[in-house]
Amino acid sequence: MSVQGYQRKLDLENGRVDLSHGAGGRAMAQLISSLFHRAFGNEWLARCNDQSAFDVATGKMVMTTDGYVVSPLFFPGGNIGSLAVHGTINDVVMSGARPLYLSASFIIEEGFQLSDLKTIADSMGEAARGAGVYIIAGDTKVVERGKADGLFISTTGIGALAHGFDLSADKAMVGDRVLVSGSLGDHGVAIMSKRHNVAFQTEIVSDSAALHDLVAVMIAAGGAGIRVMRDPTRGGLAATLNEIAHQSGLGFRLQEAAIPVKAAVAATCELFGLDPIHVANEGKLVAIVAPHLADAVLAAMKAHPLGRDAADIGETVADDHKFVQMATSFGGGRIVDWLSGEQLPRIC
Amino acid sequence: MSVQGYQRKLDLENGRVDLSHGAGGRAMAQLISSLFHRAFGNEWLARCNDQSAFDVATGKMVMTTDGYVVSPLFFPGGNIGSLAVHGTINDVVMSGARPLYLSASFIIEEGFQLSDLKTIADSMGEAARGAGVYIIAGDTKVVERGKADGLFISTTGIGALAHGFDLSADKAMVGDRVLVSGSLGDHGVAIMSKRHNVAFQTEIVSDSAALHDLVAVMIAAGGAGIRVMRDPTRGGLAATLNEIAHQSGLGFRLQEAAIPVKAAVAATCELFGLDPIHVANEGKLVAIVAPHLADAVLAAMKAHPLGRDAADIGETVADDHKFVQMATSFGGGRIVDWLSGEQLPRIC
Numbered sequence: 001m002s003v004q005g006y007q008r009k010l011d012l013e014n015g016r017v018d019l020s021h022g023a024g025g026r027a028m029a030q031l032i033s034s035l036f037h038r039a040f041g042n043e044w045l046a047r048c049n050d051q052s053a054f055d056v057a058t059g060k061m062v063m064t065t066d067g068y069v070v071s072p073l074f075f076p077g078g079n080i081g082s083l084a085v086h087g088t089i090n091d092v093v094m095s096g097a098r099p100l101y102l103s104a105s106f107i108i109e110e111g112f113q114l115s116d117l118k119t120i121a122d123s124m125g126e127a128a129r130g131a132g133v134y135i136i137a138g139d140t141k142v143v144e145r146g147k148a149d150g151l152f153i154s155t156t157g158i159g160a161l162a163h164g165f166d167l168s169a170d171k172a173m174v175g176d177r178v179l180v181s182g183s184l185g186d187h188g189v190a191i192m193s194k195r196h197n198v199a200f201q202t203e204i205v206s207d208s209a210a211l212h213d214l215v216a217v218m219i220a221a222g223g224a225g226i227r228v229m230r231d232p233t234r235g236g237l238a239a240t241l242n243e244i245a246h247q248s249g250l251g252f253r254l255q256e257a258a259i260p261v262k263a264a265v266a267a268t269c270e271l272f273g274l275d276p277i278h279v280a281n282e283g284k285l286v287a288i289v290a291p292h293l294a295d296a297v298l299a300a301m302k303a304h305p306l307g308r309d310a311a312d313i314g315e316t317v318a319d320d321h322k323f324v325q326m327a328t329s330f331g332g333g334r335i336v337d338w339l340s341g342e343q344l345p346r347i348c
Numbered sequence: 349m350s351v352q353g354y355q356r357k358l359d360l361e362n363g364r365v366d367l368s369h370g371a372g373g374r375a376m377a378q379l380i381s382s383l384f385h386r387a388f389g390n391e392w393l394a395r396c397n398d399q400s401a402f403d404v405a406t407g408k409m410v411m412t413t414d415g416y417v418v419s420p421l422f423f424p425g426g427n428i429g430s431l432a433v434h435g436t437i438n439d440v441v442m443s444g445a446r447p448l449y450l451s452a453s454f455i456i457e458e459g460f461q462l463s464d465l466k467t468i469a470d471s472m473g474e475a476a477r478g479a480g481v482y483i484i485a486g487d488t489k490v491v492e493r494g495k496a497d498g499l500f501i502s503t504t505g506i507g508a509l510a511h512g513f514d515l516s517a518d519k520a521m522v523g524d525r526v527l528v529s530g531s532l533g534d535h536g537v538a539i540m541s542k543r544h545n546v547a548f549q550t551e552i553v554s555d556s557a558a559l560h561d562l563v564a565v566m567i568a569a570g571g572a573g574i575r576v577m578r579d580p581t582r583g584g585l586a587a588t589l590n591e592i593a594h595q596s597g598l599g600f601r602l603q604e605a606a607i608p609v610k611a612a613v614a615a616t617c618e619l620f621g622l623d624p625i626h627v628a629n630e631g632k633l634v635a636i637v638a639p640h641l642a643d644a645v646l647a648a649m650k651a652h653p654l655g656r657d658a659a660d661i662g663e664t665v666a667d668d669h670k671f672v673q674m675a676t677s678f679g680g681g682r683i684v685d686w687l688s689g690e691q692l693p694r695i696c
Binding site for chain 2: 053055106139147168
C-alpha cells in the first residue's frame with residue numbers, strides 16, 4: 001500500500017506502538033507497509049490482500065504452527081523473531097519436507113518500542129531469506145499496556161514433501177540408532193543466563209538455527225533409512241524421546257557419555273540444578289535411523305557446519321513400558337522420565 | 349498420545365491452566381490430548397507429530413493468518429474460539445478459495461479456567477466441522493499471571509483456489525457494483541454492549557459466521573464477474589473500501605440509504621457516538637462485481653441465509669484521489685475516510 005496519505009512518517013527510532021497500530025485503520029496500514037513489508041519484502045505481501053496465493057504441484061504438503069513467548073525477547077544468539085522463523089522452519093523440516101512459506105501473527109503490547117519491533121522484523125526477514133522461505137501472510141494486533149508481555153509471535157509454516165517421504169514418530173523400529181546433531185542445552189542455558197544476568201567468561205549463545213540444509217544432506221545420505229526426525233525444543237531431549245517412545249511403542253537405551261554437552265553449559269546446568277537433557281534446543285535435531293545407514297547419516301551430519309558435533313547416543317529397544325533408559329557415565333543406569341512441567345518457563 | 353502415564357485426570361470442571369501446561373512435558377501432553385485433540389478430533393492430530401501432512405493437487409493455494417485478542421472472550425453470538433475459526437476461514441474464502449486446513453496457536457495466561465478453555469476449544473471444533481475444515485496443527489504456550497489477558501489465539505488457514513480464480517483488490521474496475529452481504533456493525537456493537545454491560549430489549553448478537561457457503565453460491569452466480577471480495581472486520585466497511593480504493597486506484601460512490609444497518613445497532617451507535625460503517629463485522633462480506641452480473645449475484649446472496657439482507661450500496665468510479673464518497677440520506681454528500689485508529693480496540 002502506498003504510504004501517501006499517511007499523516008506523518010512512522011518514528012522508527014523513538015516511536016512506540018499504540019492501540020491505533022492494531023485497529024485496522026490508517027496507522028496500522030502505515031506500520032505494516034513501512035515496517036513489516038519492508039523487512040519481509042516479497043511480491044505476495046506487496047499485493048496487500050488478506051491472503052496470499054501460491055502454486056502447488058500434486059503431492060503432499062505439511063503444515064505446522066508455533067507460538068513464541070520467549071522472555072527476554074533479545075538473547076545471545078538471536079531474538080524472538082529469528083527464533084520464531086527458525087523454530088517453525090524446523091518443525092516443517094523434521095517431516096522431511098522442504099519449507100516454502102510462513103505466516104506471522106504479532107500480538108504487541110501498547111508502548112512497545114518501534115525500534116525493537118523493527119529489529120525483530122528485520123531478523124525474521126533475514127532468517128526467512130536465509131532459508132529460502134517467504135513470509136507471505138501476517139497480522140498485527142495491539143493490546144493495552146499490561147495485557148501482554150511486550151511481544152508474542154505465532155508463526156505457521158508450510159512445506160512440500162518429496163514423493164513418498166513422510167516421517168512420523170510411529171515409524172521407529174527396534175534396533176534403530178539415535179543420532180543427535182550437536183551439543184544439547186545451549187538455547188535454554190543462554191536464555192536463563194540472560195534472564196538471571198549470569199556472566200560467564202565465554203558467553204553461552206543460543207543454537208537457534210534453521211535446519212533445512214542439514215536435513216537435506218542427511219536425507220541424501222540416509223533416504224528412507226531416516227525413520228523419525230524431531231527437534232528437541234521445550235522439554236529437551238528427554239521429552240522428545242519420551243514422546244517418540246509413546247508414539248512408536250518402543251523404548252530407548254542411551255549412553256550418557258555419548259551425549260554432547262558443552263563444558264560451559266554443563267557447568268551452568270550443575271550450578272542451577274538443571275539437567276541438560278531436559279533443557280530446550282532451537283537448532284538441534286534427533287534422528288532415529290535404520291542401523292545399516294546410521295554411520296553414513298552421521299558422517300553426513302558431521303560434514304555439515306550445523307552437525308559438526310553430531311553423535312550416535314544410543315538405540316531403540318523393545319520395551320512394553322516405553323522407557324527411556326540411560327547408562328550413566330558412572331556405570332549405572334537410570335530412567336529418563338519427562339518432567340511434568342519444565343525447568344525453565346517461556347524458553348521459546 | 350495415550351493418556352496412560354499421566355499422574356491424574358485433568359480437572360476440566362474446576363482446574364486451571366498452570367505454567368506446566370505449556371512446558372513441553374507430561375502436563376502439556378495431557379492438556380493437548382484430553383482437551384484440544386478431543387475438541388478438534390481428526391486423524392492428523394491423532395498422529396501427534398509436530399506437523400501434519402496432507403495431499404494437494406496441482407493448482408493454486410492460499411494462506412492467511414490472524415491473531416485474536418477480543419475482549420471479552422465470550423460475547424453474544426460466540427467466543428474467541430468460534431471467532432478465530434470463522435475469521436480465518438473468511439479470509440481464505442474472500443480469495444475465492446475453498447478452505448481446507450487450519451492451525452491454531454494458543455497463548456494462555458496462567459490461572460485460566462480449564463472449563464473456559466474447553467468451551468472455547470469445543471466451539472472451535474464445532475465451527476471447523478461446520479465448514480468442513482480440519483484443525484491439523486496446534487501449539488500451546490502458557491505465560492505467567494499478568495503477562496497476557498486470559499487467552500490469545502492465532503489461527504492460520506490454507507485453501508485451494510479453483511483453476512483460474514484469484515481475486516485481488518487491484519482487479520476492481522470503473523462501473524463495478526458494490527454489494528454487501530447484510531447489516532453492518534453487529535459484531536462491534538455486540539462486543540461493546542457486553543463490555544459496557546449495556547442491556548437492550550433485543551440483545552444485539554455478533555454476526556460471527558463462516559462465509560464459505562455464501563461465497564460458493566455467489567461464485568456460481570457471478571463467476572469471474574466477481575472481481576474482489578473482502579470481509580469488513582477491524583475498521584469496518586469504511587476501512588475495507590478505502591483499502592480497495594488504494595489498491596485498485598479507483599474511488600467509490602455509495603448511497604447511505606442503501607447500507608443495511610439494524611435499528612438496534614444504529615441506535616446503539618448513535619448513543620455511543622459511533623458510525624456503523626467504521627464498526628467491525630465478522631460474518632459479512634463486501635463484493636465488487638461487474639455491473640452486468642451484479643443483480644444475479646445479489647439475488648443469489650439474498651436466497652442464502654447469510655445474505656438475506658444483502659444490498660447493492662454503490663459503485664466504483666474513476667477518481668485520482670481514491671476517495672470513498674457517500675451520498676447521505678439527507679441529500680448531501682461526504683467523504684468516508686478511514687480512521688487513524690479504531691473506535692473500539694480489541695474487537696477481534
